[in-house]
Amino acid sequence: MVSNSxxxxxxxxITHDGKTFRPSDWxxxxCGVMSQFRPGGPQPGSHLTYSPWCVPTVINGVKCVVVNAELRDAEPMAWDFALNFARDNNLQMADACLLPDPPKQR
Structure with missing residues (x-):
């Protein structure tokens, strides 16, 4: 369950059954569909990069999409689309905070 905060x-x-979701590039x-939703709205060429509000990543070997709550504030229908995608496909969701990578040691 996702909280409003x-x-x-x-x-x-990963589905609630524990199966890997397919296709592998989901x-x-x-994130490509969500690329137009960004701070300042769509700009020329913005379809060529991911939105900072919807970013693909891999965590512990599992493909994930991190959806930032700023998307909910700016474009509620886009927020609903992303979360409904997860619900419709029985995907696991978690409230969390993505931390930056630590600086590399020299």
Missing amino acids: SKEVFIQG ADRL
């Missing part, structure tokens, strides 16, 4: 929601590429496809 969540800052980020992780949509995981996260890239979802």
Whole structure:
């Protein structure tokens, strides 16, 4: 369950049955569809990069999409689309916070 106070929601590429979600590029496809939703709205060429509000990543070997709550505030229908995608496909979701990678040691 996702709370209304969540800052980020992780949509995981694992179903509630524990199966890996297919197709394997689902996260890239979802983020591609969401690329137009970004701070300042769509700009020329913005379809060529992911929105900072909907980013694909891999966590512990599982493909995920991190959906930022700023999307909910700016474009509620886009937020609903992303979360309904997860629900419709029986994907696991978690409230969490994506932390930046630590600086590399020299």
